[in-house]
Amino acid sequence: MPYVHDTMLRLQKSSPAQTEFYQAAEEVLESIRPLLDKDKHYREHGIVERLVEPERQIMFRVVWQDDQGRVQVNKGYRIQFNSALGPYKGGLRFHPSVNAGIIKFLGFEQIFKNSLTGLAIGGGKGGSDFNPKGRSDAEIMRFCQAFMSELYRHIGDTIDVPAGDIGVGAREIGYLYGQYKRLTGSYEGVLTGKGLKWGGSLARKEATGYGAVYFAQNMLEERGDSLNGKVCLVSGAGNVAIYTIEKLYELGALPVTCSDSQGTLYHAKGIDLALLKELKEVRRSSLEVYLEAHPDAVYTPVSAYPADGHAVWRYSAQAAFPSATQNELTDADAKVLLENGVYCISEGANMPSTAQAVDRFIDARICYGPGKAANAGGVATSQLEMAQNASMTQWTFEEVDHRLKDIMAGIFQRSISTAREFDQPDNLVLGANIAGFRKVADAMIEQGLV
Structure with a gap:
């Protein structure tokens, strides 16, 4: 399809040398061909062209000091990809492999994953090329504080709610949240994966x-x-x-x-x-x-x-x-x-x-x-943590696990019913991509050119 081919060529020019992002985008665009052929209005509204470009890309320097007193410099990212369904939602990854292309691939995938959950969350992702392995708790704390000293300007409980990912567990989330609270004076559900004593959700780790x-x-x-x-x-x-x-x-x-x-x-x-x-x-x-x-x-x-x-x-x-x-x-x-x-x-x-x-x-x-x-269970339970934070309550492990099981069953049913609609009942790639895309695309059309 020339439409998909031309979109990929434009993407490679606007986002050079981002192989993983191209791979993710092409996989989605190729699998939604039947929908684009069937419903021409998505093309008329420029949905594909709008979807592959993030709403906002934030890149920043992270300067911190190691235990020997040496100054270290890393790069931080937050890609706010799409907010048609709700606040941006997606993890933070701290790993040496992190670059703009990796974060964009992850953020792009997050749009459709979050859409499939049926919950009110948009797609985003972030992180840094910082490697927490071998670092002391004090070094990790100083890095997290430096990272949040920039990120806090761009997030909020109804704006963008990051979570953990590779290299970002309960320890890192704690340091990040502490710095956010210090800078804003606000105790809100702005991060998920928090400690159980201060707003976290049971069953989130699992x-x-x-x-x-x-x-x-x-x-x-x-x-x-x-x-x-x-x-x-x-x-x-x-x-x-x-x-x-x-x-x-x-x-x-x-x-x-x-x-x-x-x-x-x-x-x-x-x-x-x-x-x-x-x-x-x-x-x-x-x-x-x-x-x-x-x-x-x-x-x-x-x-x-x-x-x-x-x-x-x-x-x-x-x-x-x-x-x-x-x-x-x-x-x-x-x-x-x-x-x-x-x-x-x-x-x-x-x-x-x-x-x-x-x-x-x-x-x-x-x-x-x-x-x-x-793998949408993680972000789904993150949204359940947001719901608990908003109501100032904490649900039992069994209640969260039960909701998670129901959400995963719903994702499967949405994926397989869409695959059957397009006469490919064994192709859940097509089913998941079309189901996730269609919900986001329809919301974008209803909200106009934003």
Whole structure:
């Protein structure tokens, strides 16, 4: 379609050298072709051209001092992509890989993910190339305070409500919120992922992982199947992976892998969840230490990975949960996954599968839940935290988990009903993208040229 092609060419000129952003935009635009062909008014209102350009891009210098008294300089970002449905909502990522293209890809995905939840939240994302690994609590506090000293000007509980992401957990959110409160004198729900003692929500830490599992369960139940008894591959070892593993065990599945930046762990008897939590949430150790307690497990360092992919995907299983980072699952990985018996994939990370891998999954007509649908549990529960803050209440873990389960079922139903509407019932990429796009696009048209 020349329309999509021309839009991508303009995007590459206006946002040069932002590969991940192009990948995310092209995937969405290609999958909504049937809608654009059917409903010409979206083109007449310039919706696609407006959607791919953020409403606001904020870039700033972050100057802070390390424990040796040396001045350090990092770059900070906040991309406020679309507010048609509500205040901007999306996480902050602190990681050396962060740049404008990464943040834009994440923010663009967030528009449709947030739309699919059915909640009143727009799309945004932010972060910095700061690396919290190996830094003291004092250094992280000083960095967070410096970062918030600029960001506070652009956010608010009805304007933009950031959350955590990679490298930004409860500790970082605490330091960021403390600085926001100091600068504004306002105690409001401007950040989510807060501590339970001061406005946080129960089940927020677990939400993305739990949600990805709930989405997988919905996909399987639609086909008369379940997760009970399934061997599952999980990548990552952060909150998403840990709580994916936890919920898989609750539903009777057997998760046998996890991974971190240094290597992959495989334990045929099932991952020892208590030990994994201790290593990653308390000791912050490498997964290789796991072998001290479980010598029957197999650890594969990154240096021994296959040249065309990732060791975590090279084991026999029935279900897979990519929960680490973007493009971690290659076309070669996808081929091996299918050959090894995997027929259900639910993405806990953002865009973890390459475009070629996604095409392979769709062609195979397996249960494939794309990240913008399957991992929306985190942002959904963030919005539930906002609702609790607004009413000055705190719900029980069970109430939040129940609402999360219902939200994930709603996302699945919106995605599959839209896929069926366009005669592609096995293509939840198309279903999720069109359902998310259509709601945002209709709101934009009704609000005029803003």
